[in-house]
Amino acid sequence: VDRIDLVDAARQYGSAILRRSYSILRDRADAEDIAQEVMIILLQKGHQFRGAPSQLGGWIYRLTTHTCLNRLRTRRRRLTREYSSEVADWLTVQPANPLESLTSRYDLTALLDSLDELGQQVFVYLHLDGMTQEEIAETTGVSRRTIGKSVKRIEEILAAHAEVSP
């Protein structure tokens, strides 16, 4: 994309990439790894982006979400690493949605197992980012109707989860 300097874009959105990676993965080292992966993909494949410059943020969001979800799916047993609260706080802000307790790493992983790939993305956009269904449709490139169905399915799963874990 001639109109967009990809290195500048990586710098502009670097904080957003890192913050949302952390909010999904809840691990600073993992978040940095993912952020770097996303930046490399951005630098290597960003020229394939065909949208308007103003839409680049949504594209990067989708890429980051996809990469984080892949990491969650394939996460293997890791050694426990601990950080001081100051470091954890550095990247932590309150999730947009009060369903924060449902998006802790372990719960999120369990919930994601119940959803297909689109459902997983919709869940993150809806409950972690506080996006509207219109914004999710724009970010994912999927119709508003399909997003609506996915949201309904997620609500059913959350309701079932709430019954199991009062």
Add this chain to the structure above:
Amino acid sequence: MSHLSDLVLDRLVASETDRPVDPAVARHLTACSRCHERLESFRRIRQEGEETIDRLVSSAQAATVHRSSFMTNESAQFWFRQLVLAATIGCVATVAFVMLRQPTFTTPVAGKVDDWPAEIRSKGESIHFFRQRAGAVTPGMSGDVFLPGDALRFVVSATAEPTYLLLTGIESSGEVSAYFPFGGSSSEQLAAGAETTLPGSIVLDASPDTEYLLAIFSPTPIHLAEVTQAVAAVRSESRLSPLELPALERLGVPGHHHWIVVRKH
């Protein structure tokens, strides 16, 4: 208007220097303290993370240029100095951690070390490794995703004497290579008690397959051919293609096995 999503806030923070704010968004921010506070926290995160972002962008730029190779001892001298620094800091930090029983985060030193070393330790043996990417050295962990051009360097120790080590790389296709001793045909004896930084480093190629690194500690030498034959047997029995760790963990080769999973992007 409902609250502003993270996407809107991130777009705002990312482009506020070169794009006017949407009037509806500006009005909402004036009226809604919750969204205003979130925007401020996003700005703060961006400011505080500038150094990290610069480092990640520089690494990402450097990682786009790579080639597969095995570094020679000479070219690894620079590495060695960095590893000594990294290992020293890691040891000091670990001792402090154990003594104080209170986790602390090691302040990045010259941008080289910002994490705890990941170590696999059992039966008096240990192996841990470092990853070098774009000049920055960080401790590596089994299961991490690595990029083409990433270089891995290993530090081992053993208390029993004699202890032999064979470090092999097993591709998911079943191909086996010796990394220590590099290109060798059997284990090499380690100096007991002391930590040993293995010579050279593995520089990852662009192949996206997962590679399994197997370190075999044993009281007598193990031949590479034993590993190759055992991998072939597992492959034949399990009929797995590509090979996966649960099957490989049943390798019928003597010695203590330590596995490191190298997932390649």
